Amino acid sequence: MAPDPRIMTAVEQLGYRVTVGDVASKAGLNINLAQQGLLALASDAAGHLQVAESGDIAYLFPKNFRSILRNKFLRLRFQEWWAKVWRVLFYLIRISFGILLLLSIVLIVLAIGIILMSLNSSNDNNSDRGGGSRSGGGGMIFMPHFWIGPDIFWFFDPNYRSRSQQRRASSRTSSRNEMNFLEAIFSFLFGDGNPNAELEERRWQEIGTVIRNSQGAVVAEQIIPYLDDLGEGYKREYEDYMLPVLSRFNGRPEVSPSGEIVYHFPELQTTAQEQHPQPVAAYLKERLWRFSQASSGQIMLATGLGAANLVGALVLGSLLRGGEIAAQLGGLVAFVQLIYPILVFYGIGFLAIPLIRYFWTQWKNGQIEQRNQQRQQEAVAINQADAALQKKMSYAQQFAASEVIKQEDLVYTSEKDLLDQELERKDQIDAEWQKRLESDS
Template identity: 60%
Template sequence: MAPNPDIMRAIAQLDYRVTAGDVAAKTGMELQTAEQGLLALAADVGGHMQVSDEGELAYAFPRGMQGILQSKYFRLRLQEWWNKVWGVLFYIIRISFGIVLIASIVLILLTIVAIFIAINSQSRDNNRGGGFGGNMGGNRIFVPTFWIGPNWFYAFQPPSQRRYYRQTQTRFGEEPKMSFLEAIFSFLFGDGNPNADLEERRWQTVATVIRNNGGTVVAEQIAPYLDDLGGSTSQELEDYMLPVLTRFNGRPEVSPEGHLVYRFPELQVMAKEHGARSVAAYLKELPWRFSEASSGQLMGAIALGAVNFVGALALGSLLRDAAIAELGGLVGFTSGIFGFLLAYAVAFLGVPLARYFWVQWRNQKVEVRNEQRQERAVALNQADDELQKKLTFASEFATRTLVTEKDLAYTTERDLTEQEIEQKDKIDEEWQKRLEGL
């Protein structure tokens, strides 16, 4: 079983001595998963189980466990290497769309110039003005030139190895977060889901709320962090609490008035005392952004896309002449791939346009869910008498259990026989003190 990186990270953040409840509260994962992961990791790195007099379990790990695992598992080293390689490959993929765009523009312009040169050359050889469509206005050709982008050497540099132009910052009032070629990819496809870690944030927050309340909560305290609570019947029966109970091994308690509260014994156990941690009043999803690129970079991408599209249309009109289409060399090559060039030009502007409306639609959904969770948080803060009674009943079960090293009945760090002798001596001393007190 490969070590869970989330568990390893939580152990390091909690100073290498944890309970399953500590890890579940820190990561938001299921208690059973956390316990299995701790057992497997302890076996891999030489960690130790510690059992208190009351039967509670804690796990102690060596501080160098990451190094132990890296030396023990070739797979981890291979994964680490692949992560670095993939970072480079993904960067190449990101800039490749910008490279194709620039190559398309250059190829279209050079082909148009080559066509005009061929036409003018034919007109010099044929004073009758036939050939490829007549004299295009004499033997002199005017080829317009214009700047189609920023410093391309700069555009190829990764973000960590470049400095941004002061002119760009001054003109648009913001500092670019990526190179221009990366911005083209962002313009086309965006920058990923801003809520990719939503489930992790959800369960971390839920576990923290439970711990902050001594391991016992009411459903209304958890509702601001959940999504769809179901219909009115499901909400009345509090069915939406079932996934929380399953994940953190909780159980309901019923008050004399018939109100339900939910107790999570494992989350009441911790290896060290932790104060209440601040949490948001409700789980807030981040809105989707069209692009993280600066406004200047987006304007540049749109301008290049427009140049590419207009150039493709102009080239297409020229290639309709059968005589021109039959030219060899650069013109023949471009004519052969013209379908791809035109499709890329259309998609370069069409995909972002469609994605813009899709982002607006997604953000409307996100806003609705955020408003629903916010309303539940407001209802909790304005608790009525019935809810106050539930909260009071829940507080009766609130408690925290510390598994301190002084309370240990057993630990795998030491020989079992030695510990049994110490336990026997400890019991004898306690009985001796009781007898002396009589």
């Protein structure tokens, strides 16, 4: 079984010496999963167990444990290789929609140009056969003049080239992380992914941090700002929403003399090294969806090109009506007529998908803002605790504790041979025996 990446990241962030509680609170993992994962990681990555006199266990890992695992597990090497390949593939997928848009516009413009030149030539032949003469330029029909090369957008906007030069000049002094135009097309169409894809992971990490900062003893009101769906009626009154928290971090409820419930998490009270309270948000804040991370200029350009593409497709459709022209001209025009339904479908979809997504984003953000506001109100209630809540929190502090497993507290470590450890601790063992003899006498 390949090690859990969340556990490996937590071990690195905590300095390679951890307890089960350290990892569970840092990564927001279930206590049992954290324990099983640490045992598996220690076994596979040449880690060591350190046992304190209290019976608590710390896990010590070499700083190059990822290299050890990489050499041992083919699956991990494949995952790293696939992650690199997928970044390239996904980039190609993203820019493909912009390339398709440009190809669609080019095909439509070329087909319209060929058809108009054919019609113009046909009219000229008919005029010559009728004995008429053409005045200078009188029979000419306007044809768009454009260059099919790296920069074709100026055909649709005469001022594009100057603005493009200005953007390139300003981009040298602005952030270099701004997406290019082809990436902006994908962002305009489909957005940039779910901003709350890791919401559950953040939720449990923040809850674990709150419990650890409170030294393993909390009241339900401290956890509510990080939860959803608290229930109604007796479910909220009896704090049923705390059951998943107790299950994940192996906690237990404690009842005060006045009948109020506090929650005690013994396994989060043991740590491998001294830790100060960690910063944590006052409540779980969901991030709002953005329509697109592309710049406003890129969005306007994408909209303009999409509109031009659709209008061009409709004009082309009117010229291709009946199919006689395509049959006569063949070649590119015949090919464009063959794929014409695809061009129209793409043109409509290019504008319809962002429009639908825009209204969906507004609706989704309304729900997110409502949930954030509810959690914020719960966080404010904690800061403005009344006398009853303060008494409840004071009772919870009776169970608060923090135990650090120090090197001098160790009675066994798998780093050294057991006989060597006993020789090193000879004086300590003799002192303990002497103390017991004196107490018995």
